[in-house]
Structure formats: C-alpha cells, structure tokens
Amino acid sequence: ADEVVSQTFNADGPTRVVVEVFNGNIDVITGNDSTIRIDVDKRGGGNSQEAAQADLKNVAVSMTQNGNTINVVAQRTDRRVDIGNSGASASIKVPSGVQLELHSSNGQITLAGPVGDVVATTSNGAIEVKGAVGQLNLTTSNGGITVNGGAGQLMLETSNGGIDVTSDNVLVSARSSNGGIIFKGSLAAGNQSFRTDNASITLNLPADASFSVN
Secondary structure, X not given: OEEEEEEEEEOOOOOEEEEEOXXXXXXXXXXXXXXXXXXEEEEOOOOOHHHHHHHHHHEEEEEEEEOXXXXXXXXXXXXXXXXXXOEEEEEEEEOOOOEEEEEOOOOOEEEEOOOOOEEEEOOOOOEEXXXXXXXXXXXXXXXXXXXXXXXXXXXXXXXXXXXXXXXXXXXXXXXXXXXXXXXXXXXXXXXXXXXXXOOOEEEEOOOOOOOOOO
C-alpha cells in the first residue's frame, strides 16, 4: 500500500534541504527555476493488502520551512520493531546550488545536477552523485559510491563497496573495506587519503602531477 505526499516550496536565496526517510531511496534532480518540489512515497507494511493499507496511518510525513531551511521527515509514529516493508522514499527537484543533507536506510541515494554542498548517509544502498559543484560528505554500507563532479573536499566512506571518483582540483578522503577505489582527475594541494582493505587503489592523474606517497 502506497500513498504519495507532495509539497512545493520557493527557494528565495541560499537554501538548505534536509531529508530523513527510512527503508527507501532518495532521488534528487535540479530544475531551471526557484521551485523546490518534494514527493514522499510512503508505504505501509503488513501480511495482507488490507493490513498494509491500515498501516499507512503509522507512517507520518512532515515538510516544514524555517527560514532558508526546508525539513522533510518521514517516520513511524509507533515503536514497532518489525516494520516489514514499511518505509518512505523521496523524489526531489531543487534549483541549482541548493545545499542538501540526506539520510535514509536500506535504500540508495542519487543526485543529478549542479547542487551545492551535500551530506548523504544511507545503508544497504549505493550513493551516486553527478554534476555537484560543492563539497561532498557521503557515507554508506553495503553499497558503492560513484562521484562525477564535486569541489573542495570530498569525504567518502563505504563498506563492502567500491568508490569511483571523477573530479578535478579536490581534496579527497576515501575509505572502503572490501572494495576498490578508482580516482580520475586532478588533486588539490594538501593531504589526500585513499584507504581500502582487500582491494586495489587506482589513481589516474595528469602527467605533470607531483605528489609523495606515505
């Protein structure tokens, strides 16, 4: 049983969007205007269609704006431990340059377009960021991380997944276990960290790059 909750906001100046869902994906794209549109697809869980439909009332969605910050929260209103396939996913369209803080579990996070700084955490799902123009702080488990873009500092951590980065003039801290790390592009001056267990690290740098390995 599903129910979609939607709301539209207007981004007047620098805007930050904070999203917290569970057992679901978060997908973000950029648009050409100042409108922020958020669609949260909430799901009820149960052993039958009737039970799942009735369980929808236990998944609460709130969307609020406080100054330049928009908060989106989907959570269960009961303390049930076995939530089955209950959950909530979010699809979001934002203007260019918006800052994002995204949290989920058991779902993937994807971003496409020139968003600003991004903090994203999930579990049992991949994180994919393409076209971002800000700093990135991405954390997952049992999923890979793919980045094409970003600026400044990139902090990337996963377990049981690889990390694949294409970016220029960045400071990178990348850590994985049981997954390889591939970096293509150029590194900014400063300390870089690439760490993995049980896998390889590959850096494809410009021919004139200078560095030392510790």
